[in-house]
Amino acid sequence: MLKKDLVSTALTSLRRKASRSALTMLGIIIGIGAVILMLSIGRGAEGLILSQVAEFGSDIVYVEPGSGEMDQHASSQMLAPKTLSLDDAEAIKKISGFTEVAPILFSEHIVEWQGSDKRAQVTGTTPENKLLFPAEVDYGRFITESDVDTNARIAVLGTQIKDDLFGDQDPIGQKIKIGSIKFEVVGVLEEQGTRFFQNLDAMAYVPVTTLQDDVLGVDYINFIAAKTTLPLDWAKEEIRFLLRDEHDIDNPEGDLSKDDFFVSTQEDAVAIIGTVSSVLALLLSSIAAISLLVGGIGIMNIMLVSVTERTKEIGLRKAIGATYGEILRQFLLESVILTLVGGLVGVASGVGMAFLTYIIVRTQLDGWAFSVSVNSIVLAVIVATVVGIVFGIYPARRAAKLDPIEALRYE
């Protein structure tokens, strides 16, 4: 049998049962389409997060309270460990190779001006704030060294909270209330947008000392960002040695779980994101495998029905000279066409859905790229074909093994 005839015979048989063929393909279409879509969304999200991580300098070391083994999400006010202090930041600054150190304290308060109020994140910081939040001052000024030294009651506002409180009025020189303390607005920042799903423009910045002493009455900080000229691993070790000394931690073997602080860099974050996305990819692959298994069984089922329905036709084909191999190939090709076409339609609809997702997300988030990997498409098509062969072989063998005499008598 010529290859061309084999293909057209298989296609004709499938076309004759067009709606059944389409329904059979649906399982494969959904399976493949969902995988393409989810992988694309995964890549988009990963790209978005990585691009935001990249905004943090690659020469900055971050110190957080608590050991690395502790729940990293426990960073809300109540649960965060209180083991880092301003003295730690001062000490790091004294190590050679560290040029700038930014201690940060986060809190949330009602911010009030002339009757209008707004719940906002208030960040206690220093002039080195830009290590973490790279926004420039739009007008007015930022917090200075002497503001920090004197517990100055001044505040710098993000654009959104400024708009919320003041509208079109000039906020510079106005007194706002944070908690029960009055602060003078001295500057407004440029628009920054959203990072890690947090609206940076809704934040207010005050000197870290003022927030500690006057508003919260605490002596800890949440975060230290330190810019270094040292190699990162070296810089991390320097900080660990220093803080163990400062905190009287006896840990000569360097067991990170004994520390009450945690040192990381942008590289670590990238590595964690990499791990998260490979776990995600594994999860998606298992879902895909299950849906393709179900789709494949559907194909096998339909092909078995088809073989039974066409017993007489198979008998006739054998009587007029079709060999075992020719019948086998015809039925195998039918199931492969089902899965291959299903796979291609699945890829197309997956890519379409991914593009639609991109269009929708783009209106909400910057930095989301439309991305479908060629590898995943090639893999999807190969997998679909393999599913067709694997699940098609049993019905095809059943067809090919039919005895022509019995098959011709079949009613």
Place this chain on the structure above:
Amino acid sequence: MSLIELKNVSKVYENGGVVTKALTGVDLKIEKGEFVALMGPSGSGKSTLMHILGFLDRLSSGEYFFEDKDVSKFDDDKLAHFRRDQVGFIFQFFNLLADCTVLENVALPLIYAEVAHSERIRRAKEAIEAVGLTPRTDYLANRLSGGERQRVAIARAIVNEPTVIFADEPTGNLDTKTGIMILKFLQDLNKEGHTVIMVTHEQEAAEFSGRIVRLRDGQIISDEKNGHVRREDFSK
């Protein structure tokens, strides 16, 4: 050299421990150009004999030579190739592909013979013309009458220019008049040089053949030349 030579052929079926002897010690020679009717009541073994002769079934013991080739030594693929190249089948229930056109049905055997598409169409159209169905070429098979369907089956059986045409109760599902027309076709094919082997249980149908072989209980009980071959003239 005979076209077909069976020596002491037996066929035994085993089904769930029950052994059925379909053929016992059959000796038969058929020459090229003969029109042979295999007759007998149901269960006589005439269909089994035709299936063995037509390469659809294997014998249990004995020898089968087709043009001096030992068929019992053929594997399944070789049997399929002989069905494709040497024989054409006509069945009682026509066995056309219902939702294919007349042309597609007739051209079907040529697909397995790996004949190129244009040549297939040409030869199929020739065969359709030979059975007088040219106006029906593009009709779907299930829109034809019984007689027309059997003529399509005949066209399909001759399209690969076989050495032998096997007809299994070709008139069994047709009215008398149409049946006679089909038998006339078989006679014409025989006259053109085809060997025709027909299984039938109708004496009337057998009368169109040149030789009548009667079977009973798996054995040949008579093998006679038909001295009074029935002729029908449709021009009347």
